[in-house]
Amino acid sequence: MTSLGPATAQQMSRRASQTEPDSDLENGDDNPFKSRDWRVWSYAWSGFAVRILIVVGGIFSVLQYLDTREENRVERTLQLIELWEKPEFQQAQQAISERLDALNVQFAELLDKDATAAERSVYFDRIGAAAMQADGGTMPVEAFRAHFDRMLYFLNRMAFCVDGNLCSKEVVDGYFGDFAASFWAYFGGYITEQRGGVAPNYGAPLEEYVASLKS
Incomplete structure (x- = not known):
């Protein structure tokens, strides 16, 4: 066997120490x-x-x-409430309420106290359509339609604000939800009939908002 010299042994020892963990x-x-x-x-x-x-x-x-x-x-919601409280929108609300109240008295016998939801829907559509006619109330129909257009503008704006998550839905629902649902119940049929031509989405934001109240 070949013996390892001193130098070689030292090199082997050094390599071994390098490989040890x-x-x-x-x-x-x-x-x-x-x-x-x-x-x-x-x-x-x-x-x-x-x-x-x-x-x-x-x-x-x-x-x-x-x-x-x-x-x-919250700030935008408060701005919406401030807009609602302006005279022109309060007057529009009053004009619509008075016209609908008078028509409800006039056609009261058409709605049975045990009417189904479908029958109520038909009744509300009929009242809403009558309100948009010349003989639908004491206020001239042109003046009433101006109030109607102003109110629909406001409710569409409100619906856009909620849909875009720009307003607090919880506050809007609590403040405007019942009125918006009632407005659509009476005038939803009339509004959808007006769609087409230059206004295919007429009243669509309000319709979607009211649908969200039921979900």
């Missing part, structure tokens, strides 16, 4: 948070702190964004 790694001493080197330790904790700050900052930004959006929705 690092006891520090096996024991998990590679964890920078447990390092005895204060520089490694400080880098590890400073990096961890930065990551925490980034996460907290991201959460804060999201919450701030959501809070701002909600504030904007």
Whole structure:
């Protein structure tokens, strides 16, 4: 057998020591948070702190964004309520209510107290159609239709605001929901009959909003 010289033996020993597993790694001493080197330790904790700050900052930004959006929705809803309370819309509401009340008295015998939902729907359509006629009330029909158009404009605007998530649906439903549903019950048939030509979506926003109240 060939004997190894001193130099060769030292080289073999050095290579063997390089291939042996690092006891520090096996024991998990590679964890920078447990390092005895204060520089490694400080880098590890400073990096961890930065990551925490980034996460907290991201959460804060999201919450701030959501809070701002909600504030904007409430503000637009209040603007809608202020618009509703203006004289022209209050007068329109009064004119519509008075005309419908008079027609309900006139045609009261047509609606049985035990009428089904379908029968009520037919009755409301008939009252709404009559309201749009010249003999539908004491107010001249041209003046009444001006009030009607003004009210439909407002309700469509309200529906757009809710559909675009620009207004608070909860507040709008509580403030305008019953009136919007009643308006559509009486005039929905008339409105859909007017669609076509230059106004294929006439009253569509209001129709979709009222449908959302039932879901």
